[in-house]
Amino acid sequence: MSQSTFDMTVQIFATRDGLTQEAAKLFSKLAWQSITARGRFTVALSGGSTPQALFSLLAAPPYSTKLPWSSIHFFWGDERLVPPDDPGSNYYHATRLLLNHVPVPQTNIHRIKGELSAQDAVQDTIKQLRDFAADERTFPRFDLVLLGMGSDGHTASLFPGSPGIEETGVYVKSVTALYENRPAQRLTFTPALINDARQILFLVTGANKAEALSMVLYGPRDLEKWPAQRIQANPAAVTWFVDQQAASLLENRD
Numbered sequence: 745m746s747q748s749t750f751d752m753t754v755q756i757f758a759t760r761d762g763l764t765q766e767a768a769k770l771f772s773k774l775a776w777q778s779i780t781a782r783g784r785f786t787v788a789l790s791g792g793s794t795p796q797a798l799f800s801l802l803a804a805p806p807y808s809t810k811l812p813w814s815s816i817h818f819f820w821g822d823e824r825l826v827p828p829d830d831p832g833s834n835y836y837h838a839t840r841l842l843l844n845h846v847p848v849p850q851t852n853i854h855r856i857k858g859e860l861s862a863q864d865a866v867q868d869t870i871k872q873l874r875d876f877a878a879d880e881r882t883f884p885r886f887d888l889v890l891l892g893m894g895s896d897g898h899t900a901s902l903f904p905g906s907p908g909i910e911e912t913g914v915y916v917k918s919v920t921a922l923y924e925n926r927p928a929q930r931l932t933f934t935p936a937l938i939n940d941a942r943q944i945l946f947l948v949t950g951a952n953k954a955e956a957l958s959m960v961l962y963g964p965r966d967l968e969k970w971p972a973q974r975i976q977a978n979p980a981a982v983t984w985f986v987d988q989q990a991a992s993l994l995e996n997r998d
């Protein structure tokens with residue numbers, strides 16, 4: 745089932761497996777389109793547990809054998825400030841589940857260096873982004889930014905009440921945020937960078953996200969309280985894949 749809010753596409757899936765299959769198809773379609781148009785596919789991955797099934801699916805045939813991995817570049821929309829082999833690292837899980845299983849060159853993997861201090865990691869990430877974009881613009885325009893959403897309405901590491909994430913000219917920021925038992929020191933792309941993407945795809949599953957999803961999509965605009973509402977600058981490019989449980993409070997919306 746698919747429905748459109750005034751400015752976004754929301755697709756509701758009966759099962760998580762169906763959602764994952766469709767996300768892999770979209771990833772593949774965008775990869776081929778981007779490579780045909782611009783010679784490379786630039787993607788920013790999300791952390792958390794929800795995209796892990798997608799990573800595993802992409803790591804298996806037909807995707808692992810057919811996708812043009814040497815032309816795909818991986819970044820992360822946010823990262824926790826922990827070493828790359830720490831189970832709290834977003835890079836660690838993407839590597840374990842996907843990058844170790846496909847022929848993507850090491851030079852195409854542009855991780856946020858969570859082992860550095862917050863200040864050094866911000867500087868290093870900005871430098872990597874600028875170097876990568878050298879032939880285009882100051883910062884790359886991502887072909888795909890993959891996002892999740894927390895039960896408090898955060899996305900990437902844009903948390904409720906985070907100060908300064910809208911400052912002009914700030915594209916990468918360090919934040920401290922307690923969420924579940926996850927590492928609190930983090931780095932995040934800001935809306936200025938995320939909203940410039942050609943396609944943004946949210947993956948949201950589970951009943952614990954239902955209230956936040958309903959508020960983010962249909963509640964009053966309150967960017968401090970529901971940071972995922974900040975992801976909307978280029979409406980045609982924002983798609984939400986959600987499962988039935990997360991969508992349980994959306995049912996009677998038009």
Ligand code: 6PG
Nearest residue numbers: 791792793794892893894899900
């Ligand atoms: C992170 C994220 C974060 C995540 C949400 C949802 O690094 O923690 O990128 O924004 O996507 O917290 O996490 P789950 O998928 O585990 O619910």
